Amino acid sequence: MRRVLISALLLVLLPPDVAPAQRVSAADRAWRPFFSAFRAAVRRRDQAALRGMMARDFFYHGSGGDENGDEDTRDEAFEFWSEPRLGAWEAFGRVLAQGAVRNTAMREPGNRRPSRVAPPAANSRRAIETNRVDWYAVFEFRGGRWYCTVFNQCCD
Numbered sequence: 001m002r003r004v005l006i007s008a009l010l011l012v013l014l015p016p017d018v019a020p021a022q023r024v025s026a027a028d029r030a031w032r033p034f035f036s037a038f039r040a041a042v043r044r045r046d047q048a049a050l051r052g053m054m055a056r057d058f059f060y061h062g063s064g065g066d067e068n069g070d071e072d073t074r075d076e077a078f079e080f081w082s083e084p085r086l087g088a089w090e091a092f093g094r095v096l097a098q099g100a101v102r103n104t105a106m107r108e109p110g111n112r113r114p115s116r117v118a119p120p121a122a123n124s125r126r127a128i129e130t131n132r133v134d135w136y137a138v139f140e141f142r143g144g145r146w147y148c149t150v151f152n153q154c155c156d
Contacts, residue, residue: 028114054148055142088151092151102115128154134153
């Protein structure tokens with residue numbers, strides 16, 4: 001009887017602890033293929049491919065918000081990045097070439113989703129505060145997929 005009670009108790013208690021580990025594991029498995037495809041799309045400036053890999057609520061430097069009212073800021077980001085004097089596409093390529101790490105410094109309060117940040121130096125509050133990072137990108141695992149959620153010029 002005691003073993004049955006202990007087993008039942010373990011079954012009740014384990015699922016909440018197991019689920020986040022499975023989510024992180026799924027995020028880790030999905031990261032490399034996503035990041036490789038994302039880098040290639042940025043290199044090609046393939047807006048159609050990038051649209052599927054960016055969050056609809058994407059934040060970018062110069063973000064005026066959803067200027068056309070379609071509840072999607074990706075199109076405004078593409079337009080902004082296409083300004084030749086800005087050099088955003090080139091900066092994006094340089095940031096991604098440095099790789100990405102687990103995000104601990106650029107997280108929104110209360111957000112528990114797996115997240116990564118590029119370049120790795122952007123994962124340091126000190127680097128941000130001393131302006132050692134020119135641009136940074138943030139990625140988030142949402143609904144079983146990775147998305148780029150931010151590409152921003154640092155740190156005005």
